[in-house]
Every structure is written in structure tokens, then in C-alpha cells.
Amino acid sequence: MRVSTLFARTLRNDPAEAEVAAHRLLLRAAFIRKTAAGIYTTMPLGLRTTAKIERVVREEMDAAGSQELRMPIVLPAEPWRATGRYDAYGDLMFRLQDRHGREFVLGPTQEEVVAELAQHELPSYRDLPSNVYQVEWKYRDEFRPRYGLLRGREFLMKDAYSLDRDEVGMRESYQAMYDAYVKVFDRLGLDYVIVEGDPGQIGGGVNHEFMALADVGEDLFVRCENGDYLADTEAATPRPPDAAPDEEPPPLTEVDTPGAVTIELMSEQMGLPAEATMKCILFDVEGRSVAVLVPGDREVNEEKLARLHFPARVRPFEDDDFTERGFAKGFVGPQGLGSNVTIFADPAIRGRAHWATGANRPDVHVTGATFDRDFRVDRWQDLVQFREGDRCPVDGGRLEIARSIVVGHIYQLGTYYSAPLQATFQDEDGSQKPFVMGSYGIGITRIMSAAVEQNHDDAGIRWPKLLAPFEVAIIMANADASAVTDHAERIYRELTDRGIEVVLDDREERAGVKFADADLVGYPVQVVVGARGIEAGTVDLKVRSTGHRSQAPLAEAAETAVDLLTTAP
RNA sequence: CGGGGCGUAGCGCAGCCUGGCAGCGCACGUGCUUUGGGAGCACGAGGUCGCGGGUUCGAAUCCCGCCGCCCCGACCA
Missing domain, CATH: 3.40.50.800 (Anticodon-binding domain)
Structure with missing residues (x-):
């Protein structure tokens, strides 16, 4: 290629819209050009680089036994209603109608399509396991597209889907994909970590995120300073503080605390540090009341709580709930709560012999609240929101937050999609069973950005030779x-x-x-x-x-x- | 969707407050000189000043509405 004829002109000035290095350099070096917010033209240089990423991905997918196909982008809305994702995704989905008023969506991912395909192509357990993938544009009408290709509304993704007869088979398929992903990201030369992730709205259980380390990454994860623990911030389970030494707790004593509806006001009026107070946060789980106890200086991790109760829906109490169920908002404590309230407590509650907490009457708190003597706990459960400086569950080291870009995500879906879509095969015993599925994504365009973030200097991009155009x-x-x-x-x-x-x-x-x-x-x-x-x-x-x-x-x-x-x- | 900011030549920006010929740098065209780390000189082309309405003798500038884009937050395979 002669540069004189290359369809690319480099920019001397940084475009004002570009904040992070990857976005700035990909624009300046003419790898991409913006067409609309979060939507980019891939220029000849960018196409060559993404093609190289795709090649590595295809080689490893093929080697792992997955077969490439190509599904439509424009998809009928109906299956999305059947799986509930039409509403779950909400405005995140691009929607459109044809001339007859029939509803379609632009695919953000394609589990629904695969499930329906499998129904026809894989009628028997003898056809399983099976695994297909594609490299295709994906569409998500992000609330806030940003950082160029790091969070676009249109992005290139490799998505694969495994179909198995049972859970055991699914886990084998999952492991094969996991291994293939390690090979892909190793070959691409990315500095990455693998973190067990949050199930999110795609539904289901076990999943892993492949995260490229980058200071501008939007995804935070937790790691131990000694390198022996990694977790999603939502999933991190810090080691609880040591149990409090046995000591004779003071008697339960009421204290007037007019208007002290927050931990801050309470600790001020009572002259106690926030760590000596205990929060008792109330949630509604489909009509039942659930109380969560955490130290006053900590937050409840609602994601964890929601996951414990899935598929039941969890929401924090609203003002009406307090009045209807007879709780004094701002002065709730666990003492004397009846069996109609399930009491969860974080292990950190064991770290102190007695606590200051609400007295369950307006404008009154108590001191000396002691577990077993003054209140019960129905279930001990890690429920605090991770905080920097917490201790590692493995070796007690300091946990810290690092930033990353999610470049791959794999899921064990089970029958989350196949069951509602009635995508079934006939098993050996003659019964119809839903496919046990897994899904596996790799963000192709995102990898290009992540690679630039990890390989650049003041002068420009320093491509690893495998990715250079x-x-x-x-x-x-x-x-x-x-x-x-x-x-x-x-x-x-x-x-x-x-x-x-x-x-x-x-x-x-x-x-x-x-x-x-x-x-x-x-x-x-x-x-x-x-x-x-x-x-x-x-x-x-x-x-x-x-x-x-x-x-x-x-x-x-x-x-x-x-x-x-x-x-x- | 909440908060903040910005829309003026291909890119980066000034002008707006205080209304009166639409500017600067880079890029682009022509010519000359130059030529190993983003050259110099000269000439030149390029603009519905985001869109619509209003105020005014006169609007890039003031007022109203809309649209687009960026940042923070919420949210998020």
C-alpha cells in the first residue's frame, strides 16, 4: 500500500470530543471516524486491525469446535417478549417497525435467535452438544455512549452459543470456551485478568469476565495487593473483622435522639463513632419484610441481597412501607422484631460486642444492643458493600480497586432462554427437554480500543505486531x-x-x-x-x-x- | 434520565459580555524557496456562525423553543 493513495488523513490536532487516549489516537490516526454519537465508521486502517483481531478469535473458536454462522441483526420482537428481555432491556434496545407496523429490534445479542434455530436443527439429544458463533454488529442504545469504541451504540462482537443436553454438558462446553478465551487474549497480547462476574440482566448463574487492565476502564474490580484474590466489586466478599472479645455487655439503654434520622446525626448526638452504630435497613421481598444489619459506617450491597433472593424481586422500603408495616423510619433496630421479619446480618456485626442502634420508636435510639441477648439473626450473610482497604478473604492482605475494560464475558445460561421459548430436544427417554445453553461474547471493536490504551505513548499508538494494520x-x-x-x-x-x-x-x-x-x-x-x-x-x-x-x-x-x-x- | 458545558471553514479555536464588513492557527489549491523529526514566503479557495422563531434600522452576538455533541452521575453482555 502506498500512503499517497491510502484512504486516511491523520489529524494534527486532538479532536475536542475525544477524552481518552484510545479514542483520541484512533481518530487522529484515521482508524475510525464518527458518524453519530457512539456510532463509527471503521476506516481502512481500522478495518485491517479489527480483521486481525477477528482472525485470532475465529481460529480459536474453530479450534474449540464452534461453527461460524451469521444471524440477522433485524429481529422480530416476539421472542424477546417471550423471554422477558423486551422489557428488561427497555430503552437500551433499538426498536423499529416495518411498513405493516410489525415490531422489530436491532439485536443487542442473539440468544433468542439461537434457541429457535436449535429447535429446528437439533431435534435429538444425539445432535448435542453443539456450538455456533458469529462476528456481527450489535446494537445497544446506551444511555451514555462514551470514549469512542469503548462504549458505542453499535459495536462489533463475536458471540457464541453452546447447546447441551444437561448441566454437566453445559459446564464442559463452558470450560472449553473459557480455555479458548484464554488463548485468544494471550495471543492478542492484552494485559488482562479473569474475574467471576455479576449475572446481570442476561440472566443465569456462573459467569466470568475477561478484563483488560486500563486506567480509563469503566468496570471496577477488586484485587488483593498480594495478587491472590480477584472479584467484581459487587461480588467481592471481604474477610470479616475478627470476632469481638468476650466481654460483659452493658445493659440495653434508651437514649433520646430527636430528629437523628441518619447515622451521621445519630453518632453526633450520641457522641459515638459511626463504626459503633448498627444500621438496620429494611427491604421488601415481594410482600415480606427483610432487615439487613451492617455497621453504621458501611453500606448494604443491594446486588448481593437481590441475588440471594433471585428470582424474587427485592426493593428498599419506601415511606409507605414504613407506615403500613409499623416501623419508625430512621429509628429501626433489630430488637424485638417478630418472625414476620427475616433478619440478615453481615459477619461484621460479630466484630463488636454491642451496638448503638434504633429503638423502634421515633426519636429514640439504644446503646448496648447485643446479639443473642437483645436481638436474633436469622441468617449470617456477607452483605456489606466492598470498600477500599477491606481485607482479602484469602490472606488478609489489603484489597484495592483497579479499573478495566471488559473485553470478554462468558455465561452459563442454563434453560433461562430455552425454557420460555420452548426450545427443546427429545432426550433418550423420549421426553422433550429445553436446551441447556451457554453464551460467550468478545468485543472486537472494544479490544482495538483496549489495545491502544495499553500500547501508546505521547507520539501515538505502539501496536503489537499482531494487531498493527x-x-x-x-x-x-x-x-x-x-x-x-x-x-x-x-x-x-x-x-x-x-x-x-x-x-x-x-x-x-x-x-x-x-x-x-x-x-x-x-x-x-x-x-x-x-x-x-x-x-x-x-x-x-x-x-x-x-x-x-x-x-x-x-x-x-x-x-x-x-x-x-x-x-x- | 438528573447536573454541567459546548455547537463559528476539514480539525483546533477567538469573536458573543457591551448588536454594526465573520476572524486566527493548522489542513487544502497555485507558484517560488526549502528538504532526515509536524518548513518559509506570496497569492488563493473554502462559512445557511447547529435549526426555527422573536426583538431591532441592523443579530454569530440579545430573548424563546428545538436539535446535536462532550463531561459528571445514575445505568450497563
Whole structure:
């Protein structure tokens, strides 16, 4: 490819809309152009890079026994109603109607389609297990698209779906995909971690997120300073504090605390630190009342609580609930609560012998509330929201928050989709059973952004050679000297003949412009052919990722470039 | 969806407060000089000042409405 004909112009200024490095550099280097908020044209350079990501993904998917197909993007709305996702996704789905008023959605993912396909193609248990995948645009009308391709409304994703006869088979399929994902992300050279994730709205149980580390990542996760624990912030279960030493607790004593409806006001009026107070937070679980006890300085992790009760729905008490069920809002304590209230307590409640908490009467609190003597606990359960500095459940080390970009997510779905869609096969005993499914996503366009976040400097992108749109750039430093042109063209041919992906910067630009653009676009190896070098009988070479510069005899330019490329990251 | 900000040439911005010829840098075209890390000089092309309405002799500028985009939050395979 000759740069003079490349459909790309680099930008000298940073576009005002771009905040993070990946977005800024992909725009400046002409890998992408914005069409609308969160919707981008993939330019020739960007297409080459995404194609390389896709190639790695396809090779590993094929090797793992998944078969590629392609499903429509425009999907009838009906199956989405059947699985409940039409409403669950809400405004996150792009919706449209055809001329007859029939409703369609633009696919955000395609479990529904696969389930229906399987119904027809895999009628017998003898057809199982099976696994299909596609690489396709996905659509989500994000509340807030941002950071270019990191959170787009249209994005390229590889999605795979496994279909199994039973749970055991599903777990085997899941493990095969897990292993394939490790190979993919290892080959792509990403710095990543694997974290057991939150089930989210896609439904179901076990799932893992493959997270590329990046300071701009939107997804937070928790890790131990000693590297032996990783978890989603919502799923993190910090080690509870040590149990309080046995001591004779003071008697339960009421204290007037007019208007002290918050922990802050309460601890102020009572002259106690927030850690010595106990929150008793009330939730409604489909008509039943649930109380959750956590130390006053901690928050309840509602996600965890919701997961414990799934599929029942959990919501915090509203004002009406307090009045209707006879609770004093702001002054609730666990003492004397009847069996109509289920009391959950975080293990941290064991970390103190007695607590200050609500007296269940307006404007009154108590001190000395002691477990077993003054209140009961129906179930001990980790329910505090993780906080930086909590201790690691494995080795007690300090837990800290790191940022990442989710580039892969795999799920054990079970029959979450197949059952409501009545996607079934006939099992050996003659009965119809729903497929036991798994689904597996990899964000192709997101990986391109994540790779830039992890591989850039002030001058531009430093592509790993596997992801670079071209492997070698030949820069003609004095384009009007015919000796330069002859040698550059010769090296260009030699590299092309060796199967190297190479660009020849033959533009009528000054050398500095070409150097700057080569650094910006991020070609792994640069070969500089100029009058100065030709006089000495040499070319200059530079490895973008390391900045390493060297020289080679004119005749050995191509060979040296190949050597450098081979050893480059 | 709540809060904040911005829409002026391809990109980055000034002008708006205090109404009076639409500007600057880069990029683009032509010519000359230059030529190994984003050249210099000269000439030139390029604008419904986001859209609609209003006020005014006169609106990029003031007022009202709408749209788009960015940031923070909520939310999120």
C-alpha cells in the first residue's frame, strides 16, 4: 500500500470530543471516524486491525469446535417478549417497525435467535452438544455512549452459543470456551485478568469476565495487593473483622435522639463513632419484610441481597412501607422484631460486642444492643458493600480497586432462554427437554480500543505486531531523489514478496511529517530510506514499541526489517 | 434520565459580555524557496456562525423553543 493513495488523513490536532487516549489516537490516526454519537465508521486502517483481531478469535473458536454462522441483526420482537428481555432491556434496545407496523429490534445479542434455530436443527439429544458463533454488529442504545469504541451504540462482537443436553454438558462446553478465551487474549497480547462476574440482566448463574487492565476502564474490580484474590466489586466478599472479645455487655439503654434520622446525626448526638452504630435497613421481598444489619459506617450491597433472593424481586422500603408495616423510619433496630421479619446480618456485626442502634420508636435510639441477648439473626450473610482497604478473604492482605475494560464475558445460561421459548430436544427417554445453553461474547471493536490504551505513548499508538494494520512502513525521506525512490521501491517489493504487510510513504511531504505519522499510526517497524543513508550505503530502522534504532546495509534492508519484526513484541 | 458545558471553514479555536464588513492557527489549491523529526514566503479557495422563531434600522452576538455533541452521575453482555 502506498500512503499517497491510502484512504486516511491523520489529524494534527486532538479532536475536542475525544477524552481518552484510545479514542483520541484512533481518530487522529484515521482508524475510525464518527458518524453519530457512539456510532463509527471503521476506516481502512481500522478495518485491517479489527480483521486481525477477528482472525485470532475465529481460529480459536474453530479450534474449540464452534461453527461460524451469521444471524440477522433485524429481529422480530416476539421472542424477546417471550423471554422477558423486551422489557428488561427497555430503552437500551433499538426498536423499529416495518411498513405493516410489525415490531422489530436491532439485536443487542442473539440468544433468542439461537434457541429457535436449535429447535429446528437439533431435534435429538444425539445432535448435542453443539456450538455456533458469529462476528456481527450489535446494537445497544446506551444511555451514555462514551470514549469512542469503548462504549458505542453499535459495536462489533463475536458471540457464541453452546447447546447441551444437561448441566454437566453445559459446564464442559463452558470450560472449553473459557480455555479458548484464554488463548485468544494471550495471543492478542492484552494485559488482562479473569474475574467471576455479576449475572446481570442476561440472566443465569456462573459467569466470568475477561478484563483488560486500563486506567480509563469503566468496570471496577477488586484485587488483593498480594495478587491472590480477584472479584467484581459487587461480588467481592471481604474477610470479616475478627470476632469481638468476650466481654460483659452493658445493659440495653434508651437514649433520646430527636430528629437523628441518619447515622451521621445519630453518632453526633450520641457522641459515638459511626463504626459503633448498627444500621438496620429494611427491604421488601415481594410482600415480606427483610432487615439487613451492617455497621453504621458501611453500606448494604443491594446486588448481593437481590441475588440471594433471585428470582424474587427485592426493593428498599419506601415511606409507605414504613407506615403500613409499623416501623419508625430512621429509628429501626433489630430488637424485638417478630418472625414476620427475616433478619440478615453481615459477619461484621460479630466484630463488636454491642451496638448503638434504633429503638423502634421515633426519636429514640439504644446503646448496648447485643446479639443473642437483645436481638436474633436469622441468617449470617456477607452483605456489606466492598470498600477500599477491606481485607482479602484469602490472606488478609489489603484489597484495592483497579479499573478495566471488559473485553470478554462468558455465561452459563442454563434453560433461562430455552425454557420460555420452548426450545427443546427429545432426550433418550423420549421426553422433550429445553436446551441447556451457554453464551460467550468478545468485543472486537472494544479490544482495538483496549489495545491502544495499553500500547501508546505521547507520539501515538505502539501496536503489537499482531494487531498493527501494516507491519512495516518504508519512509522515503527525500522523495525527489531518484536514488531514494529506486531503493525504497526495491525494498518495498522485496518485503511484499516475503509476504510482509508493508506501506510505502511516497507522499510529497517533508520527512518530519512522515516520521510523525508513522509513529502516530504505530507501524511496528519503520525503514527510513534517505539521501544521507544512501551515500553511506545504509538505511535506518526503528522499532516503534521499544524505540530501538539501528542501521543496515541498503541491500539487507528488507531482511533486517523482517528480523526486527520477528523479535518485536 | 438528573447536573454541567459546548455547537463559528476539514480539525483546533477567538469573536458573543457591551448588536454594526465573520476572524486566527493548522489542513487544502497555485507558484517560488526549502528538504532526515509536524518548513518559509506570496497569492488563493473554502462559512445557511447547529435549526426555527422573536426583538431591532441592523443579530454569530440579545430573548424563546428545538436539535446535536462532550463531561459528571445514575445505568450497563
